[in-house]
Amino acid sequence: MSKYKNVELVKPSGLELKDRLVSVNRVTKVTKGGRAFGFSAIVVVGDENGVVGHGLGKSKDVSEAIAKAVEDAKKNLVRIPLNGQSVPHEQKGKFGGARVFLIPASHGTGVIAGGAVRSVLESVGIHDVLSKSQGSSNPHNVVKATFDALLQMRSAHTVAKQRGVSLEKVFKG
Secondary structure, X not given: OOOOOOOEEOOOOOOOOEEEEEEEEEEEEEEOOEEEEEEEEEEEEEOOOOEEEEEEEEEOOHHHHHHHHHHHHHHOOEEOOOEOOEOOOOEEEEEOOEEEEEEEOOOOOOEXXXXXXXXXXXXXOOOOEEEEXXXXXXXXXXXXXXXXXXXXXXXXXXXXXXXXXXXXXXXHO
8 A cells, every 4th residue: 555645545434435356366375184164255245335455364264264364455555546436547557467457437337347347346335347367367366456456546636736736737738
């Protein structure tokens, strides 16, 4: 989180958070006595109003892994700047081998995104966006690449403030 400017961390108290399960993966550890099975779960939580977080949970039981992932996600909540029901501008996010492109869309378009990206965008509260995911399709990498793109987003007000110019000048140059 430290490499991003203007990231606002949010406390989960007082928020009505909804969690979305991105993926559950069965993992195996081979030991001298045989195989030991466990589960890892990736969860995205958000209030559908600009606050979102993601978490990873691991356990020998699926429901326990999901519960741990939800708790982890609540520790990583951030506020994302929205432009109405879409993203403020085009943005590219990268993590590992995954690349995610987010493009603003006109009202009524809907969320055009696949699996993991859709979960993150819907948890944020974005209703109109186009996206493209390239490279790795590993859900963990795709979620983190989507977060990378979202955390780089800046509203027009933030850009104007950083440049020390009026909002009108940001749009007209």
